[in-house]
Amino acid sequence: MKKDAMDQRTNQHAKLIDDWITHYRPFTSQGKNASYIPALEKANSSHLGISIIEPDGTIIKSGDWEVTFTLQSISKVISFIVTCMHHGIPYVLERVDLEPTGDPFDSIIRLEMHKHGKPFNPMINAGAITVSSILPGETPKAKLESVLTLMEKMVGKPFTYNEEVFRSEWETANRNRALAYYLKETGYLDMDVEEALEVYLKQCSIEVNTEDIALIGLVLANDGYHPIRKEQILPKEIARLAKSLMLTCGVYNNSGRFAAFIGIPAKTGVSGGIMAAVPPRVRQVASPLLEGCGIGIYGPAIDEYGSSVAGVLLLEKIANTWDLSIF
């Protein structure tokens, strides 16, 4: 396609996205900011923003795309990738399974029902705390650094964590502490409980905007290859594993519906972020984004599953209008 025609096409899509942001913003009132982490309650609950990045570097940004927020559970995808890159997939899968639970993200019930303490998957808190404890490095600082380093490689800029959000969750993390103690007792925690929690809660507090997570989504969509920088950042097998976990477990007990009606590997977090990886499509359809894309969405008012209410509706609209489902 000629450059002018491409620009025109992108402008049309950008206009549609603007319209959809306006349409879905009122739906933020159907959700509530996460309040169990007091610092998250302070976010402006009417915010809604999106970035979409295509492999050729075309970016569409709309609404509150630039507002920063913390990764929360989106960080679980990155820490899982880091541990697989460092230890190899079999080592990690000895400590955490790949099965959906059908339970909320912070559920404790299945730890006692399944292989004596082995977490079902790395997208729920139990599995993610185990994964944080085996991140490369001896100290919590070094382990967190390993997550920040991979993010910097994917996005091309340095990241830090938000101290206020970390402190706020650290002081109220009784349930995560309970999970960590249980994991320690059953041998699925490779470090001291408080240190493992420090790593996990700091990785959850890493600050991003929608463009950052759209870029990470784009790299995953392209099997670990960064199409703009033309560089393989992580092995294809690990990117696929991460995407399969996003699809089957990324939205916890709403993952089935999400797969059925949206059909895009995605990970949500209680701060209202959604990171989606749309792979290139093999079927012939008359729709945009055929080469795939990364999508980052932010809207802090969340639903009962811990996902942005308006963000999920917006992603559903985009996926269905532009035929982005992988199925």
Ligand SMILES: NC(=O)CC[C@H](N)C(=O)O
């Ligand atoms: N679903 C989420 O985003 C949960 C992350 C949050 N830090 C927690 O552990 O509770």
